[in-house]
Amino acid sequence: MLGFSRLPRRPVVALFVLxxxxxxxxxxxxxxxIATDAVTRQTNQHLSLSASVSAVYVGEQLxxxxxxxxxxxxxxxxxxxxxxxxxxxxxxxxxxxxxxxxWTISPGVAGAFMVDTAGRVVAAAPARVPDLxxxxxxxTEWYHAVKQSRAPYVSSVYTSSATGAPEVIAIAVxxxxxxxxxxxxxxxxxxxxxxxxxxxxxxxxxxxxxQNVVVTVIDQYGTIVARHASEGPPxxxxxxxxLRGKPGLTRAGVTExxxxxxxxxxxxxxxxxxxxxxxxxxADVDRLWTTVPLLAGALxxxxxxxxxxxxxVLRSWQRAEAEIRRLAMVDSLxxxxxxxxxxxxxxxxxxxxxxxxxxxxxxxxxxDHFKAYNDQHGHPAGDRLLASAAEAWRGAIRATDVLARYxxxxxxxxxxxxxxxxxxxxxxRLRSSIPSGQTCxxxxxxxxxxxxxGDLLARADRALYGAxxxxxxxxxxxxxxxxxxxxxxxxx
Numbered sequence: 001m002l003g004f005s006r007l008p009r010r011p012v013v014a015l016f017v018l019x020x021x022x023x024x025x026x027x028x029x030x031x032x033x034i035a036t037d038a039v040t041r042q043t044n045q046h047l048s049l050s051a052s053v054s055a056v057y058v059g060e061q062l063x064x065x066x067x068x069x070x071x072x073x074x075x076x077x078x079x080x081x082x083x084x085x086x087x088x089x090x091x092x093x094x095x096x097x098x099x100x101x102x103w104t105i106s107p108g109v110a111g112a113f114m115v116d117t118a119g120r121v122v123a124a125a126p127a128r129v130p131d132l133x134x135x136x137x138x139x140t141e142w143y144h145a146v147k148q149s150r151a152p153y154v155s156s157v158y159t160s161s162a163t164g165a166p167e168v169i170a171i172a173v174x175x176x177x178x179x180x181x182x183x184x185x186x187x188x189x190x191x192x193x194x195x196x197x198x199x200x201x202x203x204x205x206x207x208x209x210x211q212n213v214v215v216t217v218i219d220q221y222g223t224i225v226a227r228h229a230s231e232g233p234p235x236x237x238x239x240x241x242x243l244r245g246k247p248g249l250t251r252a253g254v255t256e257x258x259x260x261x262x263x264x265x266x267x268x269x270x271x272x273x274x275x276x277x278x279x280x281x282x283a284d285v286d287r288l289w290t291t292v293p294l295l296a297g298a299l300x301x302x303x304x305x306x307x308x309x310x311x312x313v314l315r316s317w318q319r320a321e322a323e324i325r326r327l328a329m330v331d332s333l334x335x336x337x338x339x340x341x342x343x344x345x346x347x348x349x350x351x352x353x354x355x356x357x358x359x360x361x362x363x364x365x366x367x368d369h370f371k372a373y374n375d376q377h378g379h380p381a382g383d384r385l386l387a388s389a390a391e392a393w394r395g396a397i398r399a400t401d402v403l404a405r406y407x408x409x410x411x412x413x414x415x416x417x418x419x420x421x422x423x424x425x426x427x428x429r430l431r432s433s434i435p436s437g438q439t440c441x442x443x444x445x446x447x448x449x450x451x452x453x454g455d456l457l458a459r460a461d462r463a464l465y466g467a468x469x470x471x472x473x474x475x476x477x478x479x480x481x482x483x484x485x486x487x488x489x490x491x492x
Contacts, residue, residue: 039126085117085188220269334390
């Protein structure tokens with residue numbers, strides 16, 4: 001206990017608290033960082049997967065429709081009915097029958113049309129479709145695109161004036177025969193299918209409801225094909241990035257930041273984006289920012305309480321050690337320095353006197369006839385006399401003087417920066433302050449600048465012996481020439 005309590009109390013307590021708080025703060029930050037990284041990776045993977053899966057789904061849906069329309073366009077009865085592609089040479093009943101069948105292949109089909117080589121509508125389904133036969137401008141865009149590329153064409157979103165469907169896409173496929181060897185012959189017509197984008201939007205809405213992901217389908221012109229009705233338009237920068245034809249992941253928005261992944265739909269020029277609100281994605285992490293500091297704060301309070309308790313324990317130990325040291329150095333009866341402390345303090349004063357070249361006097365005092373006083377009044381009275389004398393003398397000396405109980409009724413006094421003559425004056429003041437009319441004898445020795453503490457004390461002790469031999473109740477000043485005490489000056 002004594003060794004540990006010598007440690008500086010405040011630094012030890014501060015170190016204890018810091019050593020506890022620093023790892024605690026580091027662990028809290030590490031936990032939140034790990035959670036943030038995990039959520040970020042999971043969200044990025046989730047968005048990228050949603051975008052790619054949605055792109056595959058929409059692409060397969062378009063390819064499936066395109067395949068169905070192509071299969072109808074290559075049917076022998078339709079090719080035979082198309083003739084050379086001019087309206088007046090087409091056999092319309094078989095064409096109308098094929099269109100009626102094509103219109104019923106899926107609930108999302110809004111209408112089916114046959115266009116001749118001049119770009120005029122020659123037949124349409126269903127029956128409720130307004131009469132478009134003979135019109136030349138309704139499918140002109142799709143007609144020229146298919147005629148030029150001789151390949152299927154998927155349009156952007158538009159409102160159908162034929163069926164009244166608000167948002168549809170057109171899938172146009174050339175009607176042409178395949179010659180021997182795989183070569184194609186001239187186009188004899190174009191088969192067009194109008195498909196409602198709402199069918200695609202149903203998928204995006206179901207994904208948004210199930211996974212909190214907003215999926216947007218964008219055509220090759222940047223027009224929104226499908227997007228959840230409650231969401232606003234996407235960021236134009238994201239639309240441009242998505243239409244570049246490569247998958248990616250980015251962050252968009254300022255007031256309401258979002259994470260966005262995008263992927264192209266193969267062979268269409270279309271793209272799909274999947275986005276999620278950052279606040280929603282990191283809601284659990286945000287809760288950690290509240291929960292972890294609270295837990296860390298609670299643990300910090302526990303650490304602070306532990307630091308306070310450690311401070312109390314250390315302070316108690318230090319006080320106990322100080323008391324033990326005091327008891328080891330102080331005489332328990334008089335409260336003066338004891339013999340062991342006196343030896344240490346006298347050596348210190350000798351070193352100081354030699355260093356500063358200052359005088360130093362040592363006094364040995366002895367209460368006269370103390371044994372007889374004890375025998376007459378009892379030992380408790382003798383103890384009280386010793387304590388009273390010590391208390392009186394302590395108040396009559398300087399703060400720099402060293403007063404100790406040397407043993408029994410004998411006391412020692414070191415007077416720094418004091419000659420023997422001045423010391424005699426001080427000793428007379430001490431003799432006159434003893435209570436109960438008690439007297440004392442004293443021997444004074446001034447340090448000669450070279451002698452040891454033992455020699456100095458021996459001279460003072462011989463002077464005291466001389467005072468007692470001369471009748472007591474007096475002060476003898478020792479000389480430094482080795483003369484016997486009975487030849488020294490005395491003051492009564």
